[in-house]
Amino acid sequence: MSVFGAQDYRDHEQVAFVSEPESGLKAIIAIHNTRRGPALGGCRFWKYPNEDAAIADALRLSRGMTYKSALARLPLGGGKCVVLGSAAEVKTEALLRALGRALERLGGHYVTAEDIGVKPSDLRIVREETAHVAGLPETSGDPSPVTALGVFYGLRAAVRHRLGLDSLEGLTVAVQGLGAVGRSLADQIAAAGGKLIVADIREDAVQKAVQELGAEAVHVDAIYDTLAEVFAPCALGAILNDETIPRLQSSVIAGSANNQLAEGRHGIVLRQQKMLYAPDYAINAGGIINIAHEDRAAGTYDKAGALEVVGRIDDTLAEIFTRADATDTPTSVIADAMAEERLYED
Numbered sequence: 001m002s003v004f005g006a007q008d009y010r011d012h013e014q015v016a017f018v019s020e021p022e023s024g025l026k027a028i029i030a031i032h033n034t035r036r037g038p039a040l041g042g043c044r045f046w047k048y049p050n051e052d053a054a055i056a057d058a059l060r061l062s063r064g065m066t067y068k069s070a071l072a073r074l075p076l077g078g079g080k081c082v083v084l085g086s087a088a089e090v091k092t093e094a095l096l097r098a099l100g101r102a103l104e105r106l107g108g109h110y111v112t113a114e115d116i117g118v119k120p121s122d123l124r125i126v127r128e129e130t131a132h133v134a135g136l137p138e139t140s141g142d143p144s145p146v147t148a149l150g151v152f153y154g155l156r157a158a159v160r161h162r163l164g165l166d167s168l169e170g171l172t173v174a175v176q177g178l179g180a181v182g183r184s185l186a187d188q189i190a191a192a193g194g195k196l197i198v199a200d201i202r203e204d205a206v207q208k209a210v211q212e213l214g215a216e217a218v219h220v221d222a223i224y225d226t227l228a229e230v231f232a233p234c235a236l237g238a239i240l241n242d243e244t245i246p247r248l249q250s251s252v253i254a255g256s257a258n259n260q261l262a263e264g265r266h267g268i269v270l271r272q273q274k275m276l277y278a279p280d281y282a283i284n285a286g287g288i289i290n291i292a293h294e295d296r297a298a299g300t301y302d303k304a305g306a307l308e309v310v311g312r313i314d315d316t317l318a319e320i321f322t323r324a325d326a327t328d329t330p331t332s333v334i335a336d337a338m339a340e341e342r343l344y345e346d
């Protein structure tokens with residue numbers, strides 16, 4: 001295949017193809033940009049249909065990390081590691097050690113973290129071979145509560161902008177997904193006086209929210225049709241698409257899920273439908289902000305510093321919304337433009 005001409009290859013600084021026959025390791029480490037700092041991004045295990053798909057995923061995800069960290073003004077660049085093969089089939093201690101040695105050879109230009117198929121116990125093994133590992137339980141730990149706090153701030157900023165309200169009191173928020181982030185967000189919405197409509201494929205999580213937060217439960221597919229001021233997608237990617245957008249009854253879309261727009265053009269459709277979309281990587285940056293406040297050399301974590309920067313998600317979103325209105329441009333396009341500006345600011 002052509003690499004430099006590949007659709008997702010846009011100014012990547014370095015792409016490493018790593019293999020180690022003894023452990024069976026085959027990985028691609030894409031470093032998109034290190035202008036603001038070391039390229040940080042999770043490591044995922046995935047059984048790709050072919051190598052081209054793995055390369056495309058690594059290139060696309062690493063670029064996304066550059067944008068997310070730059071928009072949050074973090075001293076980090078963007079990178080991603082994909083290991084070819086499902087975790088259940090290929091992940092062994094020998095393979096994780098080989099991966100750690102490969103990261104060590106990159107000299108800290110790429111720093112890895114959790115993603116699909118990687119657990120804290122796996123990262124601890126990688127950490128024995130290299131210091132370039134972030135997000136271990138003993139340092140910044142589970143980022144989900146901090147991500148949820150950032151989403152809450154962003155959701156409030158969107159409500160303020162679209163509905164002119166400073167409070168969530170009496171507003172209804174439809175939350176899709178009550179996992180680590182969605183449930184924590186639901187707790188904050190309830191505490192702020194908001195009403196909840198919830199859906200999850202896990203019936204136990206739904207029942208807990210009904211009992212503990214007074215939420216109304218709906219079927220997983222019915223969440224797109226519920227009457228609510230805010231729709232908060234906290235489960236799946238690509239849920240803003242041709243099928244779902246016409247069904248949505250909310251004027252604000254603000255949730256944690258990654259890659260919410262099925263295609264870039266859906267950002268335009270949302271604007272045409274007068275739905276205010278809080279761009280996913282702007283509103284869900286709490287997790288990466290949390291990791292950025294680790295001192296990997298000292299093994300410490302500055303929680304107060306992380307929370308202060310998470311508070312700025314409100315300002316970032318307010319600026320995105322204002323600029324989108326001033327230029328009649330989708331918020332997703334403005335977020336990309338602002339990330340590019342912040343990438344090159346001093």
Ligand SMILES: NC(=O)c1ccc[n+]([C@@H]2O[C@H](COP(=O)([O-])OP(=O)(O)OC[C@H]3O[C@@H](n4cnc5c(N)ncnc54)[C@H](O)[C@@H]3O)[C@@H](O)[C@H]2O)c1
Pocket residue numbers: 143144145147176177178179180181182199200201202205220234235236237256257258284285287
């Ligand atoms: N955890 C973080 O810090 C973080 C940071 C940035 C982005 N995100 C993104 O936010 C989203 C949620 O992350 P999380 O850590 O809470 O994950 P999680 O796995 O803890 O929760 C996801 C929840 O969604 C539910 N779900 C799955 N399919 C569903 C469906 N069809 N309808 C309704 N619910 C469904 C699952 O049962 C689960 O309860 C993901 O898209 C993730 O990539 C998370």
